[in-house]
Amino acid sequence: MDHFKPTIIRNTSIAQNYFELEFTWPSHSVPLPGQFLTLRIADQISPLLRRPFAFSGFNKEDRTASIIYEKRGPATSILSAQLPGEALDVIGPLGNSFPAPINDNRPVLVAGGVGMGPMFFLAEDFLKHNIHPLLFLGARTKAFIPNLDLFQKVQTLISTDDGTAGFSGTSVSCFQHYLETHENHQKVSGYEVYACGPNPMMQALDRFSRNQSWPTWLSMEQTMGCAVGACMGCVVKVITNTPPPQGFAYARVCTEGPIFPGHTLIWEENHGQQ
Amino acid sequence: MDHFKPTIIRNTSIAQNYFELEFTWPSHSVPLPGQFLTLRIADQISPLLRRPFAFSGFNKEDRTASIIYEKRGPATSILSAQLPGEALDVIGPLGNSFPAPINDNRPVLVAGGVGMGPMFFLAEDFLKHNIHPLLFLGARTKAFIPNLDLFQKVQTLISTDDGTAGFSGTSVSCFQHYLETHENHQKVSGYEVYACGPNPMMQALDRFSRNQSWPTWLSMEQTMGCAVGACMGCVVKVITNTPPPQGFAYARVCTEGPIFPGHTLIWEENHGQQ
């Protein structure tokens, strides 16, 4: 992890309310899929806290990194108005990253909304390692779906809640529908699920994959204070056998996460955030 | 007084750290020399309060108004980055204005630093009424002195503390020096002094003009809350015969001012602000 001020290369809209921000990466560290960074958006007292964003890509040769973000509140609004050449205040890379699939499991990547960034990064990374994932991308409506080269390289299934593009329904039901209609999932030794998106989506996915006994890796979100493990602010509730003896513990999204094995998450409480 | 959102026409540097902001005036009101407006600089909680600025000019035909401001803190820094075409959030015109000189008194306008705006406006206004004022403009150093057409039309005496331009010394001593070296001040029936600038300058001027029995009109500054007379925050201490019976009262710069007759001000306390 490093604290530095890279320069914006590109900050463009890729779909309604979604922006891709590309910037220089003048640090020796190499961000991995699933990891994130924090941005100090402006030298102001509001928005005050740094904002976390997952990497959506990293180019080792050019030393450039990128994030995909949704314009939702004060920080992302300010960010969306920043221009190439301006400086960013970055701390990163932070957190753990997605593991490789075990055995010959085919990776299934499920992205909902702002969760698309890390999924695209992971898909690109798999491709580089000659692994061919299945990518499910869900959104409320067509306008929120970007049009990317990646979709030519990776088998991509798009779904929208209102049916304006691709499958009509959630990305999870799209996945289930795919499985029902494609018998070939019998042929692969199994699937390994990677997901980032709204908690209800991830919980549904978790429940479904648990039934199939597929390993599931979920990228969790929590409001962050320090983003380096110091404040205990960004926790999710996880199952544990270690003390405190309640059978649960709070794990820090910024340190033990953001990627958690699905079966360790105690959903009832983790829903709080979304 | 009106609350409206005029458009920036011009926002340019006229001297080191000094900017002239010209904007549309889509209101029926007509700002007078000495009056001010308040700006809500940004839709943020910091800077929070509206900032007061005196008018530096008003064009009745084009319906445009202007202010001259110094970049000093958060609000004026943000303002200095705003561009033509952007909207301003204005309340104005506010406060009282400079009165015309009595009898045939020759108006002497003394401007220190940010006080120049209202003095330029007043000078232009006198010219329109065929009155020929004397303008003293003081600054710390040459870099803070703008170069304006006005100086061709009005007899202008510049002074700098460090002697890099014009008279070496304060605008008040420049005025005094002028009087000593120009016997013609005997010929006019007298002077009437108008000033806007730092409190020490205005106090010195007040003391001097009291000795000469010249009417003196001083534009005062105080941090403002409401700027419309409601909060009692922006007061200066003035001599009074009315209750409260202490022989003093607090008069609101935004309402009873910003222009006060010099001899009514109780300087000891009013210094607090600067």
Next chain:
Amino acid sequence: MGNSNFQPDLRVTIGSLTMKNPVGVASGTFGYGSEYEQLIPLENLGALYTKAVTLEPRPGNPIPRIVEAPGGMLNSIGLANLGSRGFVQKKYPYLKSLPTQVIVNLAGSQVEDYCETLEYLEEHAPLGGYEVNLSCPNVQCGGMALGTDPLQVEFVVKELRKRTAKPLIIKLSPNVTDITEIARASEAGGADAVSCINTLVGMLIDTKKKKPVLSTITGGLSGPGILPVGLAAVFRVKRAVKIPVVGLGGIMSGDHAIQYLLAGASAIQVGTANFVDPEATRTILKDIYHYAKEHSLESITDFHTLMYPV
């Protein structure tokens, strides 16, 4: 998503008084109304709480009296006002004609001051009701000490109660260990409502001049930064008393005001925000109205039961 014909009734009742809507303007930030008449239509206000009135005129505190703070402002006005007689002569004629409820904010140094002022106003300046400022942090021996002792609070409220049938709203200070205790004392004394919060005690120092910015060293902190403090106070006070709670502190937007209503406030007051945007009350009222419609809230009390499970 309520149906479009649905019309929430946003009137607020405090004692014998009805406000046409829950959005008032806070004492000390709106003068006596006339100051803002050119900027907003005063008839849209649910209530106007005047600047504090004391028995005798007060010049107020020395200069400087105001400074911006991070996310707020500090003031040390010090109850500058014309006194009860000046109020009756100079302010009452205008105020009585206003198409909104006018609540006179009362302040003083001791119980007798409050009583005498109230008596005088009852006789010479009958208006909508009284907000009793037991909590101003900017006066020497003033309301502050009085407002922090539950026994004294109950006593002064009882004394005032004897002297008026009009609504008595006791304004609470956040600068106490347990604000609910003071609220309960107000209720016990016979108050019709409590309002909270007044400003927080704060201070800023000018490191260049090497002295406190305010002439009185400390002053009262208001503005958006205190929003969470006001909300916590209202939430707790609402659960401690049965009388209505008027919420204020840091309200800049409709969302802030709605938070207060959800926390249990029956009405709100807008203070510092008037300085920033004189139209704040209008926007806030509009947002409250739309929220009520959207959630099919028929009246203000419906806001109080919306939060689950608290």
Next chain:
Amino acid sequence: MGNSNFQPDLRVTIGSLTMKNPVGVASGTFGYGSEYEQLIPLENLGALYTKAVTLEPRPGNPIPRIVEAPGGMLNSIGLANLGSRGFVQKKYPYLKSLPTQVIVNLAGSQVEDYCETLEYLEEHAPLGGYEVNLSCPNVQCGGMALGTDPLQVEFVVKELRKRTAKPLIIKLSPNVTDITEIARASEAGGADAVSCINTLVGMLIDTKKKKPVLSTITGGLSGPGILPVGLAAVFRVKRAVKIPVVGLGGIMSGDHAIQYLLAGASAIQVGTANFVDPEATRTILKDIYHYAKEHSLESITDFHTLMYPV
């Protein structure tokens, strides 16, 4: 304008302990140091105040625990920590090697907890000293009640004093009617210093979800918005006790820190600002140093006499 050879001595002495400079990091905002070691050189810190340590491990409060507030943030971490034994095993080895003074922040629910925790740490994890958190607003029956009653405060401090010769710094809550009273009780109990302020009780409500944002309804408000409250507290406490005062609350910049020193603080702590800019402590120390040089202040106590005439 001091001469350029002049070197201010910015060391701070609290009880038997000397900090190399007045800039510390506040409890709960800097973990146990290791979390920030990749971002800043820890040897530049005057002191590191650990996250609260309790006798037994605590999981902390339910989710969500943090929300941004206007000009600040609310937290409800709830003393999540490994407990005294976990601290000794997992944190002490690293902390004891740090090139800065480590002050252990102690918390508990009752006097016995504090005493036992301190005894255990005295034996198994001797570090620089203790900051006693009698003021955390986010625990049920916890420190809050304890920290608001002067008699209890004096008692607990006396008990702790018996058990250690190391510096005892009592951390004061701003959520009291008179903070100087608690400060005097701490002094009377034998404290070496007091630190103030802890967070203010605050609350925010999510009007879309119709519930409080924090799981615990109310939480602790920190960040720039509370700066004036902290400064007023330090100013008043400094004039009420003879022991050193450690100032904190809302410090984001060197200017803020210098305001605390002028108000009477002997040292300061940086809390929320670490989250925003991990290098805040470095900038702040540099600014303090330059200010001291510029004003020819030889030591921290010279800051205390700089303000005239207060």
